[in-house]
Amino acid sequence: MLLVLALAPLLTGYVRKLKAHLLRRQGPPLAQPYRDLLRLLRKEVVLAHSASWVFRVAPYLVFATTWVAAALVPTFATGLIFSYAADMIAIVALLGSARFMLALAGLDVGTSFGGIGSSREMMIASLAEPAMLMVVFTLSLLAGSTQLSSIAASLQGPDVGLRVSLALALIGLIMVAIAENARIPVDNPATHLELTMVHEAMILEYSGRHLALIEAASYLKLLLYVSVIACVFFPWGLAVAGQGLAAYLAGLAVYVAKLAASGFLLAIFETAIAKMRVFRVPDFLGAALMLGLLATLLLFVTRAG
């Protein structure tokens, strides 16, 4: 659990640094997200008069649910202690709980920006969540399980091979991950005061330690999605429980390498593409949903053939 917490800001910092380099800027140092968090944590909270307890409790719950969800994803080794507590559907639903609280907090102060953010976030989620679940369906039909560890183990096996539906599911999952993490074609993580912002509008009223928690939760979420993609579609190098320290260390090294590679790809993708209008997002996510459904259905066709 502590590992994901320690690594998550690093990944975000790394993506920011790479993006800056691609734009021929110097970019903030890698440790900047850590410094941001620490600075925010030390500051006092400025609370609107109309804020209720929902507004103050939400950051802690959002952070806690995201952290627990991230800790349930196998990072560098399968066979986590608590992996039986939640399968992939439950992880998706946990993230849903976090989003529910955050959207409520956006509405709590009663400003128009918070409302915009919540409304759009829920619209995006209402398409991204089914798309994600269709990807889960494909994977679990293939692996005969909804447990992430079992899926990873079974996709590592020799009898799976390359499949069209896996490729479709991968594309679908990446699209969902981009939308859920408020990355560029859907939302811009680096802007304020733009009418198209979604996530940032929702948390506009937050300050101090509350903001730090929400930022940490979004770092964790990015790490979670990258870990899921890495663990399911690129399960090589995952250490299996009880293989000894060397295997764990090797698994950790491979995991960091995977994170670096995906961060690199994300940065290139974000630099190369333009932000789309809010009402184009449903088309984008509808495509992800269709890909997920197609992946599920193709599974039957290929199995029959």
Add this chain to the structure above:
Amino acid sequence: MALGGLLWCIAALLAASVAAIAVARHRAATTFVYAFALGVTTVALVIAAASLLAPDALSGALTLPLGLPWLGARFRLDALAAFFLVVVNLGSATASLYGLGYGRHEEAPARVLPFFPAFISGMNLVVLAADAFTFLFAWEFMSLSSWALVMAHHRRSGNAAAGFLYLLMASLGTLALLLAFGLLAGPSGGYAFDAIRAMPPSAGVAGVVLALALVGCGSKAGLVPLHVWLPLAHPAAPSHVSALMSGVMTKVAVYGFVRIVFDLLGAPNWWWGAVVPLLGGVTAAMGVLYALMQHDLKRLLAYHTVENIGIIFIGLGLALAFQAAGMRGAAALALTAALFHVFNHSVFKSLLFFGAGAVLTATGERDMEHLGGLIHRMPLTALAFLVGSAAISALPPFNGFVSEWLTFQAILISPALPQWVLKFLIPAIGALLALSAALAAACFVKAFGVTFLGRPRTPVARDAAETSSWSLGAMFLLAGLCLVAGILPGYFIDALAPVAQALAGAHLPRQHELDWLTIVPIAQSRSSYNGLLLFSLVALAAGLAADVIHRWASDAVRRSEPWDCGFPDATPVTQYTAGSFTQPIRRVFGTVVFRAREEVHVPRPGDSSAARLHVQLRDVPWDLLYAPAAGLVDFVADHLNKVQFLTIRAYLTLVFGALVVLLMVLVVWQ
């Protein structure tokens, strides 16, 4: 004996409703009736729960010399009936408790008090009935007493029309059920359920009975497209009755469907497993989209009932498909998921209607656009409503998630089915289910956010006061159940085992003996969920974060004006409203499903009138199905009207002609 005790409870409720007619005008009558109903339903709840948990004490049967003289009234208590009695009496007991506080604000108690216990006794009777005549009689009794409650405030605009539509649809449903039982009983006329069970109908007849049962029970439960009356009639009743109708009466309709299709109809055909989940999936998605478009809090909740009925029918349909393929374990899983959702929905829907009732008493408003900021004035109601919202949105660690998770697990077994149609269809239904779960979350962010959060939009919302402690007690009881059933689902699933065993011929593995109270429907390597562990981990992480931050970092708070990106807005009117919140979703789905059209009227430069946004939504099932049917009835009535004004010779000719035709039919028939 358990069954005798339950029948005495029903008799006591009927007596109370007769007594209430006499004393309704008395001031203490409200307290008396609700306290009495609370006591009796609690006794019935305990008896039903005891007979569900101790299966050897079950299977009581009794014939009373009532009703048709050669048949008597048969009653039977088995596992299925016991489970639904738990649902009915839990809902009724909490509604009575809530009524102790809420009923004091009733302006016409004489129109509510006599029918409230009668309605409860009607629902209990339906579940206990063991022959077709008693079942239909109790069904009609339940419909009519609830109709009377819908019409309690008949002078308010719209209520009379809602009552009329309800009466019409209830008659249609009863007609369908009457025909279904007629077909089931066959030419020999064995109306007792035992006789029907002894000789199951042929496959063709069974298909027709399934269709009739779908119409009969589906119209009561609110399956699309037979749902039109529900969102009008449920909110028209007083709030605790709305909770009973939405949370409990729809479940009695589900009971009717399960009883007819799983118990009486014999072995299912595979295509039943395609039709029923498809209807369920469409109902779920349509229900939640309708709900999203509503700004009336109670009507929104009523549309959500439609959605949840859809989810329940998905589970029931999957169970039929698995049963037809002989996969008993999978059928038991799907059936358990559906029945667990029956229980869960009755709990959180009652809770939400109670919350809406509390808002209604405090402000007199059902329209969300006139509310806002109620969390400051009604903190406890807000907390309970928040729990209900999270539970109905299928968010862990609450109970709604567990039953939807079980349904997903059942969907994931579907590729093992032999029929290709089902293999392709059921994953698509899974997508509909996922979509409706995600949209439900959006809808309840709207319902809770616009009603309770933000700044008050009207003076009544600003000056609201917390509701009475009786009502709060009922709400927190249900909120606690939502949490307990969410983090300890194993006990509830085990309690459902005898029902699944009786109907599907198998039950899920015992859950509560597993380590750490994890639930494992099939096998550990396949899927497992542990609500308790998840809840404790989240609580631990949140507590840890709060403790560390408050100890080592900062815990200073300063109050100020909202920041709002530097555009502070003076009036609460500039907040996001329910309409604007759903605008993106309306644009994504509404254009197809509701043929939504938006027109913006912007005044010309120099014109000082307000700009207007006009949104038009159309109810497609109404346009395609109900409007033509109503037109046809009008047309026929207009033309038959002429027959009233004929001469005596013409009438005599008509009579003679009718006689000849009937005789000819008889000759041909023989």
